[in-house]
Amino acid sequence: MKGIANRRAALIAGCVLGGMALLAAAAPVLTPYLPDGIDLAGRRAAPSLQHLFGTDELGRDVFTRTLYGARISLVIGLLAAAVTAAIGVTIGAVAGYVGSWIDNILMRLTDTMLSVPRLPLLMIAAAILEPSVATLILLIGVVGWMETARVIRAEILSLKQRTYVEAARATGMLPGRIMVRHLLPAAAPAAVVAATLAVGRAILLESAMSFFGVGVQPPQPSLGNMLYQAQTTMATEPWLAFFPGIFIFLTVLTVFMVGSELGAKETA
Numbered sequence: 001m002k003g004i005a006n007r008r009a010a011l012i013a014g015c016v017l018g019g020m021a022l023l024a025a026a027a028p029v030l031t032p033y034l035p036d037g038i039d040l041a042g043r044r045a046a047p048s049l050q051h052l053f054g055t056d057e058l059g060r061d062v063f064t065r066t067l068y069g070a071r072i073s074l075v076i077g078l079l080a081a082a083v084t085a086a087i088g089v090t091i092g093a094v095a096g097y098v099g100s101w102i103d104n105i106l107m108r109l110t111d112t113m114l115s116v117p118r119l120p121l122l123m124i125a126a127a128i129l130e131p132s133v134a135t136l137i138l139l140i141g142v143v144g145w146m147e148t149a150r151v152i153r154a155e156i157l158s159l160k161q162r163t164y165v166e167a168a169r170a171t172g173m174l175p176g177r178i179m180v181r182h183l184l185p186a187a188a189p190a191a192v193v194a195a196t197l198a199v200g201r202a203i204l205l206e207s208a209m210s211f212f213g214v215g216v217q218p219p220q221p222s223l224g225n226m227l228y229q230a231q232t233t234m235a236t237e238p239w240l241a242f243f244p245g246i247f248i249f250l251t252v253l254t255v256f257m258v259g260s261e262l263g264a265k266e267t268a
Contacts, residue, residue: 083141
C-alpha cells in the first residue's frame with residue numbers, strides 16, 4: 001500500500017510539474033502583458049481579475065513576471081543538470097572502471113568539492129564573471145556533479161563484475177567500447193535519477209543567487225530576483241513574494257518527488 005501511495009504521489013507531482021512547465025512555456029499566450037511592461041498608474045495593485053497576482057512597484061503584472069521567471073528557472077535547472085550529469089557520469093564512470101590511483105585521485109577531488117560550500121563559491125564566481133543565464137548554467141553545473149559521480153562510480157563498480165562484461169573483456173573488446181556498449185546503458189537509470197534530483201538543486205541555487213543579486217539580473221525576471229525585490233514590502237504587499245515563492249516551492253518539491261520515485265523503482 002505504501003508503494004502504491006508513493007507512486008500516486010509521484011504521479012500527481014509529475015502532473016503538477018508538467019502543468020507548471022506548460023504554464024511557463026505558454027506565458028506569451030496566457031497573458032496580454034509584457035514581463036517588463038511598466039504601468040505607473042496601476043502600481044502596487046492587489047490581486048484581481050485584471051492582474052491575477054497583482055502588480056509590483058512599477059505596475060508590472062506579477063503573474064506575467066512569475067511565468068517568465070519560471071521559464072528562466074526551469075531552463076537553468078534543466079541545462080545545469082545536463083552539465084552536472086555530463087561531468088558526473090564521465091568522472092564516475094572513469095573512476096569506477098579504471099580504479100587504482102586514478103580512482104583515488106578522482107574521488108579525493110570529489111570529496112574536496114563536496115567540502116566546499118556551493119552557494120558562497122557560486123556567489124564569488126558570479127560576482128567576478130558577468131552574471132548571464134549561460135554563465136549561471138555553467139557555474140551551477142560545474143559545482144553540482146559530485147553526487148552524480150559517486151552514484152555512477154558505485155554502479156560501474158558493481159556492473160563491471162558482471163559475467164557479460166567479463167566475457168566482453170575476454171574477447172579483447174577495448175575498454176572504451178565496453179563502457180559505451182555495456183556499462184553506460186546499464187547505469188543509465190541511476191544517471192537519470194541523479195540528473196532529476198540535480199534539477200531541483202540547480203533551481204534552488206539559481207533562486208538563491210538571484211535573491212542575493214548575483215544571479216539573473218533585472219529587468220529580466222527570475223523567481224529569485226522577484227523575491228529579492230519583494231523583501232522590503234512583504235508585510236504590506238505579500239503577493240509580491242508569495243506567488244514566486246510558491247512556484248519555487250512547488251517546482252522543487254515536485255522534482256524531488258519524481259526523482260525519489262524514480263530512485264525507488266531503480267533500486268527495486
